[in-house]
Amino acid sequence: MSTQVHTNLTEAQVTQISEELGEPEWLLDTRLDALDALGDLEMPEVIRTPGRDWTNLDALDYETLVDPLEWEQEKDRVDADGVDVLSWSDALDQHGDLIEEQFGSVVDSQRDYLTALSTALFSAGTVIYVPEGVDAEDVKIRTTMNSRSLFNYTLVVAEESSSVTILERQTTGEKLDGDQYYSGVVEVVAEENSSVQYGTLQNLDDDSYNFQVKRGHADTYATLDWIEGNIGSRLTKTNVETRLLGDSSESKIVGAFFGHEDQHFDIASRVWHEAEHTTADLITRGVLDDAARSVYEGVQDVGREAWDTSSYQRENTLMLSEESEADASPKLIINNHDTEASHSATVGQVDAEELFYMTSRGVDPESAKNMLVEGFFVPVFDEIAVDELREDLDDLIVERLQA
Amino acid sequence: MSSDQDHLKETDTEARFEFKKEEKSAFEAEKGLTEETIRVISEDKDEPEWMLERRLRALEQYHEMPMPDDWPGAPDISEVDVDEIVPYIRPDIETRGGVDDWNDLPEEIQDTFDKLGIPEAEKNALSGVGAQYESEIVYQNMQERWEEKGVIFCDMDKAVQEHEEIVEEYFMTKAVPPSDNKFAALHGAIWSGGSFVYVPEDTTVDMPVQAYFRMNSDGMGQFEHTLIIAEEGSEVHYIEGCSAPKYSEFNLHSGGVEVFVKEGAHVQYSTVQNWSKNTYNLNTKRAIAEADATMEWVSGSMGSKATMLYPSTILKGPGATDNHITIAMAGEGQDIDTGAKVYHNAPDTKSTIESKSIAKDGGRTNYRGLVHMANGAEGASTSVECDALMFDNDSTSDTMPYMEIQENEVDVAHEATVGKIGDEDVFYLQSRGLDDDDAKQMIVAGFIEPLTEELPIEYAVEMNRLIELEMEGSLG
Numbered sequence: 068m069s070t071q072v073h074t075n076l077t078e079a080q081v082t083q084i085s086e087e088l089g090e091p092e093w094l095l096d097t098r099l100d101a102l103d104a105l106g107d108l109e110m111p112e113v114i115r116t117p118g119r120d121w122t123n124l125d126a127l128d129y130e131t132l133v134d135p136l137e138w139e140q141e142k143d144r145v146d147a148d149g150v151d152v153l154s155w156s157d158a159l160d161q162h163g164d165l166i167e168e169q170f171g172s173v174v175d176s177q178r179d180y181l182t183a184l185s186t187a188l189f190s191a192g193t194v195i196y197v198p199e200g201v202d203a204e205d206v207k208i209r210t211t212m213n214s215r216s217l218f219n220y221t222l223v224v225a226e227e228s229s230s231v232t233i234l235e236r237q238t239t240g241e242k243l244d245g246d247q248y249y250s251g252v253v254e255v256v257a258e259e260n261s262s263v264q265y266g267t268l269q270n271l272d273d274d275s276y277n278f279q280v281k282r283g284h285a286d287t288y289a290t291l292d293w294i295e296g297n298i299g300s301r302l303t304k305t306n307v308e309t310r311l312l313g314d315s316s317e318s319k320i321v322g323a324f325f326g327h328e329d330q331h332f333d334i335a336s337r338v339w340h341e342a343e344h345t346t347a348d349l350i351t352r353g354v355l356d357d358a359a360r361s362v363y364e365g366v367q368d369v370g371r372e373a374w375d376t377s378s379y380q381r382e383n384t385l386m387l388s389e390e391s392e393a394d395a396s397p398k399l400i401i402n403n404h405d406t407e408a409s410h411s412a413t414v415g416q417v418d419a420e421e422l423f424y425m426t427s428r429g430v431d432p433e434s435a436k437n438m439l440v441e442g443f444f445v446p447v448f449d450e451i452a453v454d455e456l457r458e459d460l461d462d463l464i465v466e467r468l469q470a
Numbered sequence: 471m472s473s474d475q476d477h478l479k480e481t482d483t484e485a486r487f488e489f490k491k492e493e494k495s496a497f498e499a500e501k502g503l504t505e506e507t508i509r510v511i512s513e514d515k516d517e518p519e520w521m522l523e524r525r526l527r528a529l530e531q532y533h534e535m536p537m538p539d540d541w542p543g544a545p546d547i548s549e550v551d552v553d554e555i556v557p558y559i560r561p562d563i564e565t566r567g568g569v570d571d572w573n574d575l576p577e578e579i580q581d582t583f584d585k586l587g588i589p590e591a592e593k594n595a596l597s598g599v600g601a602q603y604e605s606e607i608v609y610q611n612m613q614e615r616w617e618e619k620g621v622i623f624c625d626m627d628k629a630v631q632e633h634e635e636i637v638e639e640y641f642m643t644k645a646v647p648p649s650d651n652k653f654a655a656l657h658g659a660i661w662s663g664g665s666f667v668y669v670p671e672d673t674t675v676d677m678p679v680q681a682y683f684r685m686n687s688d689g690m691g692q693f694e695h696t697l698i699i700a701e702e703g704s705e706v707h708y709i710e711g712c713s714a715p716k717y718s719e720f721n722l723h724s725g726g727v728e729v730f731v732k733e734g735a736h737v738q739y740s741t742v743q744n745w746s747k748n749t750y751n752l753n754t755k756r757a758i759a760e761a762d763a764t765m766e767w768v769s770g771s772m773g774s775k776a777t778m779l780y781p782s783t784i785l786k787g788p789g790a791t792d793n794h795i796t797i798a799m800a801g802e803g804q805d806i807d808t809g810a811k812v813y814h815n816a817p818d819t820k821s822t823i824e825s826k827s828i829a830k831d832g833g834r835t836n837y838r839g840l841v842h843m844a845n846g847a848e849g850a851s852t853s854v855e856c857d858a859l860m861f862d863n864d865s866t867s868d869t870m871p872y873m874e875i876q877e878n879e880v881d882v883a884h885e886a887t888v889g890k891i892g893d894e895d896v897f898y899l900q901s902r903g904l905d906d907d908d909a910k911q912m913i914v915a916g917f918i919e920p921l922t923e924e925l926p927i928e929y930a931v932e933m934n935r936l937i938e939l940e941m942e943g944s945l946g
Binding site: 119389391392393400402404406407408415416 | 543840843845858860861862863865866867868869870871872873874875876877878879880881882883884885886887888889890
């Protein structure tokens with residue numbers, strides 16, 4: 068298959084990446100195992116209904132997209148008092164044992180073809196270590212992609228009773244001829260009574276393909292919130308997932324996207340309730356213009372032992388153009404009856420009455436529509452703890468509306 | 471309340487639904503599904519050549535198509551082995567096309583239907599009864615005044631002979647082609663019996679038309695086909711009820727329903743399904759609604775080991791409307807996977823889906839639904855509501871809706887909730903003097919009321935009895 072890149076990848080290439088980063092033996096072994104598994108792994112699951120593939124990942128030409136030994140990028144890391152925000156080589160020097168213990172404990176490196184590829188080839192990334200009891204705000208990472216492909220790996224470990232808010236920004240630097248491929252894995256370990264908010268603002272070039280897996284474990288009393296802002300890329304496939312493993316743990320998965328031209332966003336939010344008294348809230352809002360297309364999947368899975376669960380999900384899509392398309396599938400999987408669970412999804416247009424009200428107050432129709440679209444995202448803005456993320460997301464939305 | 475309860479208990483629900491008659495058949499096809507079997511069936515029915523050809527083509531498609539087992543969370547139907555099912559059993563009676571008078575039926579069969587309450591329903595001035603015992607309609611009655619208006623209600627085999635032109639045009643050509651899915655193909659190959667309803671232009675059938683299907687033979691599949699054609703401006707309500715006795719071997723039910731709702735017509739199709747707990751109930755039901763037509767599906771799924779049933783409507787003409795009300799109840803060992811499919815293919819089409827499900831004693835219910843808004847369906851709107859009630863921690867309740875929106879000028883809303891039976895509600899009723907069982911039964915009866923209020927009274931009563939029967943086990 069032309070879409071499968073692994074036939075051209077060699078152990079020597081993977082070993083070279085590992086050596087250049089000065090990695091220990093166990094990490095090289097993990098990479099080689101992932102490389103070895105590629106032949107047997109399937110593409111990430113996408114929704115298919117009769118006559119319709121919601122996202123077609125097989126159509127991508129991974130062979131030309133992936134250049135394993137080029138990883139030109141710029142990384143800005145802004146740390147906060149008491150928190151280590153480190154490159155992989157520094158992190159392996161300073162926290163070798165911790166990383167060996169936690170790496171791959173949340174994201175199965177062989178969950179699908181693209182994740183295994185990402186694990187085998189990652190050359191960029193960050194380790195964020197929040198020691199016990201430390202409260203930190205506004206850790207920031209900016210990744211600027213300057214190569215054909217970039218494989219990024221982020222590991223966050225928040226120890227007992229610590230808290231941290233993180234903003235990750237993904238952009239493209241110098242424009243290359245042809246398409247680019249960004250692949251990111253984020254693992255978050257939220258230990259007992261910790262609190263983590265991990266926000267991402269993705270604004271890659273319109274010629275790039277973007278695959279992301281973000282997954283976290285929340286221990287007892289821990290809170291793990293995700294903010295997922297998608298503006299750029301031609302095709303994005305993201306999986307944002309929390310396993311609520313400890314009693315009374317909580318998670319929010321908040322998403323915002325604004326697609327235009329021929330962009331395709333496939334956004335999945337999933338939560339597993341696996342302990343007692345856990346709470347989850349999934350909120351996604353998206354706007355589609357031109358021929359943009361969105362796919363949303365939300366899963367609330369309540370396990371047999373998840374007594375006293377509360378689980379909510381809302382997804383709202385606004386369509387601004389005739390050519391746009393929106394697919395949505397919010398799913399409830401409930402195995403414990405001591406549950407209060409609900410989900411809702413809507414697809415619609417800018418409300419005609421609201422528009423009329425505003426124009427009757429003297430606002431011109433274009434500005435009125437733009438204000439209503441911006442306002443549509445307010446429930447998402449309200450959830451964002453990092454001011455810079457909220458402001459930047461808002462700016463990008465306004466910019467797109469005025470384009 | 472208590473006198474109602476006593477009354478319900480006196481009706482001896484257990485005896486009504488769990489009984490079995492000695493098998494006695496004139497003809498039993500050989501086990502296994504081959505071209506030869508199909509030819510025998512077709513020849514025995516004295517069918518025209520085109521019908522035999524359609525059967526054989528469907529058989530080919532059946533062999534080529536994959537099992538629908540790769541769906542997320544699909545029920546386990548691996549035990550369905552069509553070769554083990556005698557596809558065709560004809561009751562041992564003299565009149566092949568059914569009899570006109572109840573008293574002409576063999577005593578044994580009369581007895582079976584007596585327990586199911588058919589004569590009572592008849593007496594209650596229903597407009598027609600078609601009762602299917604095993605694979606063929608054995609009883610048909612149509613009130614004369616409908617016949618005068620040109621309304622046709624007869625068994626499907628008879629329709630192939632007597633209304634050949636209409637059947638040839640509509641039978642598995644437009645709504646449910648055999649290529650739709652593996653079990654539709656199977657159905658196309660070995661269908662037998664079922665009902666044919668034709669309502670001429672501007673004719674209103676103001677009382678429900680009903681057919682009662684049963685299976686009563688070991689290892690036997692039931693593959694009845696229902697074809698309803700409602701011409702422009704007409705109106706009809708068709709009711710199908712199913713109740714099968716319990717058996718040790720598995721049974722397969724794979725029916726096909728095709729409904730054509732012409733311009734401005736109105737069709738309601740109601741089903742209460744209570745197949746025995748070892749039946750695999752895999753049906754394909756589809757309606758095509760033309761301009762300003764209304765299609766309504768009302769379904770209650772109580773029985774079967776596994777059900778996969780998603781009645782679908784294609785809203786083809788502008789202004790067409792589709793309403794679904796579906797109730798599912800799954801107890802021990804049951805997997806009820808049901809829902810609805812609606813295709814909005816024209817402007818200003820509307821649909822509503824209301825789904826209620828109850829899972830208890832380790833049973834699983836799943837709502838699986840699809841709403842598709844095609845490009846050009848301006849002004850279309852849909853509203854989907856799913857509510858699920860769970861009785862205990864061994865049960866599973868899933869909700870899997872799919873929405874595909876290709877048109878921007880639409881209004882799409884989906885909502886679902888899952889919860890346990892409210893402790894406060896139970897406490898309130900107990901404080902009013904009801905015991906725990908009665909309180910829970912009352913809450914469930916209230917929960918499914920949207921379905922029961924759509925049904926004629928005798929079906930609503932039967933529905934309540936079935937639920938009471940189901941609840942007795944769980945509350946014991």
